[in-house]
Amino acid sequence: MTIDKNTLHMEMTAWRRDLHAHPEFGFEEKRTSAFVATKLREFGLDEVIEGVGGTGVVGTLRRGSGNRSIALRADMDALKITEQGDRTYRSQNSGVMHACGHDGHTAMLLGAAKTLAEEDGFDGTVRFIFQPAEEWGKGALAMLDNGLMQRFPFEEIYGLHNMPGLAVGCFETRTGPLMSAEDNFEIVLKGVGGHAARPHWGNEVLVAACALVTNLQTIVSRRLSPADISVVSVTELITDGTRNALPGLARVLGDARSFRPDVSASIEKQMRIIAEGTALAHNVSAEVTYTREFVPLMNDAALVNEAFAAARSVLKPKDVAVAGEPMTGSEDFARFLDHVPGCFVFLGNGKESAPLHNPNYDFNDEGLLHGANFHTAIVRRRLPKA
Numbered sequence: 001m002t003i004d005k006n007t008l009h010m011e012m013t014a015w016r017r018d019l020h021a022h023p024e025f026g027f028e029e030k031r032t033s034a035f036v037a038t039k040l041r042e043f044g045l046d047e048v049i050e051g052v053g054g055t056g057v058v059g060t061l062r063r064g065s066g067n068r069s070i071a072l073r074a075d076m077d078a079l080k081i082t083e084q085g086d087r088t089y090r091s092q093n094s095g096v097m098h099a100c101g102h103d104g105h106t107a108m109l110l111g112a113a114k115t116l117a118e119e120d121g122f123d124g125t126v127r128f129i130f131q132p133a134e135e136w137g138k139g140a141l142a143m144l145d146n147g148l149m150q151r152f153p154f155e156e157i158y159g160l161h162n163m164p165g166l167a168v169g170c171f172e173t174r175t176g177p178l179m180s181a182e183d184n185f186e187i188v189l190k191g192v193g194g195h196a197a198r199p200h201w202g203n204e205v206l207v208a209a210c211a212l213v214t215n216l217q218t219i220v221s222r223r224l225s226p227a228d229i230s231v232v233s234v235t236e237l238i239t240d241g242t243r244n245a246l247p248g249l250a251r252v253l254g255d256a257r258s259f260r261p262d263v264s265a266s267i268e269k270q271m272r273i274i275a276e277g278t279a280l281a282h283n284v285s286a287e288v289t290y291t292r293e294f295v296p297l298m299n300d301a302a303l304v305n306e307a308f309a310a311a312r313s314v315l316k317p318k319d320v321a322v323a324g325e326p327m328t329g330s331e332d333f334a335r336f337l338d339h340v341p342g343c344f345v346f347l348g349n350g351k352e353s354a355p356l357h358n359p360n361y362d363f364n365d366e367g368l369l370h371g372a373n374f375h376t377a378i379v380r381r382r383l384p385k386a
């Protein structure tokens, strides 16, 4: 049976807006995962398992006798942002908002599940993975730690993200590094606070903290190869000083991006040297905490070609492109690529779209069918009927 695309588009729009009106923060996607599981059961999937890695859902669809298996992944979580604007389906969960379009990603993957369940057209096993807590960078690991690969084995995986600034119906990806690792750091400087009028009686930390912020800029500019894309951003400088009192404690926090573990290791090493040296020069102490939140997202070359071919079969060929540069944003999808090869792609959310994570952002429903069609096409291409 061939599914009517106009009807499917209307259905996906209704699902997307329902999810948009009921956004849930990472690992709290109870209503969302129940919504997903109910739909997958309605579509007649062979198996629908909830509670994988907290609030994750995995649906399995088997057709024919083939023993190959591929996975398609969507993310379900929202952000702690208060939505602006007066759309009819605006967030009913105050302070939480689908500002990254995960409502759209979920609706598109549901659309693909419905299409493949009704139309068939492939031979093998498809895993539909709906992951929690992408924004935290913790949801994929939670599913993997809960035995995802052993309980629902698959050989390759595909995922997509909407992209503001890219026209609807346009598709981009690239071979190799697509998105960066994200590391976080906190450097605590300790000295002796005191009267603002008599700095020489104490050992305040604010001048040291300012020097540290400046010195950290030399990691990328003077210690790493210009060929290695990386970013070190100080995002917060917090002290316990007040109007007429110098601080004895300062916290310098920030975020670092890179595309290789050895570059990430170099950033941490240099940061520790600079923090220690700067603290010594100012006669204060420094303690560095450095954590790794997201790993780099590396697309498999052969599967990028497969994704291109699938995209060209459902989109205008001129709209399917190789993205020029790796992006210094991060994506939890990368965790799955530690286990199997795969490809992550971007689909246009429109040139007029507000940026991701902006209170005025909204997923563009015009793109829903493109995403569902891409998912469906890659399954049929990778699991062809004999």
Ligand SMILES: [Zn+2]
Residues within 6 Å of the ligand: 099, 100, 135, 356, 357
């Ligand atoms: Zn996001």
Ligand SMILES: [Zn+2]
Residues within 6 Å of the ligand: 100, 101, 102, 134, 161
């Ligand atoms: Zn996102």
